[in-house]
Amino acid sequence: MATEKTNDNVRAVDRALDILMAFTATDYELTAGQLLKRVDLSRPTLYRLLYTLEQSGFLISSGEPQKFRLGPAVAHLSHVWTSSLDLNEVAKPMLRRIWEETGETVALFIPQGAYRSCISELPSTQPLSFKRGVGYRERIILGASGRAILAYANVTPEQLKEYAADTKVDLKKYTEELQRTRERGYAVSNQELIQGAVAIAAPFFNGGGQVAGSVGVFGPSARLEAGHVKKLGALLIKEAKLISEALGLRRG
Template sequence: MEEKKSHESVRSVERALEILLAFRPGDKELSVAELLTRVDLSRPTLYRLLNTLEQQGFLVSSGEPQRFRLGSAVAHLAHVWMTSHSIAQLAQPMLRTLWEETTETVALFVPDGVYRLCVAEMESPQPLSFRRGVGYREKLVLGASGRSILSQMQLPAEELGRYLSDPNQDVARLFSELETIRTQGFAMSHHELIEGAVAVAAPFFNGADQVAGSLCIFGPSVRVTDKRVAQFAELTRREAGNLSRVLGQQTRQVHVAAGSRK
């Protein structure tokens, strides 16, 4: 009898978690009817669990018929998780994989207004290499790591003006370039910020499917040939996708056109 009760309690917890995980990015509220299409529960069981979750602060209901939204207890857990796991810490396995597979300098950037900020870096062990260092800050519009982030913000052309580094820059051309980067899923720069340096970067996303930064590989052009650029593009997209999943992304945002390369 005790074993049966224990099993039922565990199953109730599993069902309650299924309800919480039924909420997706963009879902402000869900009705009971909408939840029934996403969880395999009977209506009476769903109502019972919704009531329990609301009592514990994980859900809040309003209106008639009732609509449910995530409550403050979820925000509390999210805050605890985020303060305990910085993106730089969470990205360490992905950065190390890139570093080991390329032997070039790899870095993690996050957006900071119209800039991007380097929050983690692993320097190439090779004698000829480039590095920027943690704390390096540059405009999003400059360099592969910045433009890979900017491309996923999908700003209309008229809003790109405040991101420009040069007021005479061709906005239409920049808009077209960002669309290409967004489609292929990575950005590349050649001799742009450091003479002789080539950089390849791919964006990663958070649980709200918003761009959260970029992973970047950069090295000297004598080693980073066109063939290696194509390889680096695949690697950065792969590890950026892994980091996105760690950060809670449920669906892949970056659409990669078949055979698309730069």
């Protein structure tokens, strides 16, 4: 009997979690009818769990017809999780895999207004290599790692113009390159910041779907030829998606 009761409790928790996970950034408010289409529950079971979740603060409801949305208890857990989140630790396995597979320098960047900063780097051990180091800061409009971020940042033409001030950036061509970056899923720069250096970078996103930074590979053009760049781009996209998921982004 005790085992059966434990199993029932576990199933109830699973079902309650299914209800919470039915909400998304775009469908943040759902009726009971809409929830029934998303979770495999009978109507009585759904209402019983909705009542329990509302009593414990995980859901709130209002309106006629009654609509449910996530409650303050979820916000509390989100705050705790975000506060304990260390991006370097989260991304470490992904950076290590890229580094081991490519043998090139791998780095993680985050946006800081008109700049982007390196917060983690695994330098290449090869004699001919390029590295900048943790703490390196560069204008976000320059280089692949910055372009990978801007391509998904919904920046306005005015912001781009501000970012490009005092540079030789052609904004028309740059805007076209941002579009190509979105089509490929990664950005490429060839000798843009360092003579003889090639950079490939892909964006990663936070749990809300906003671009949170980029992960890049850097090496000499002698090793990073066009065919190799495409393979590296695919690898970066794959690992950047894993970083995004680790930051809370749900699989689309």
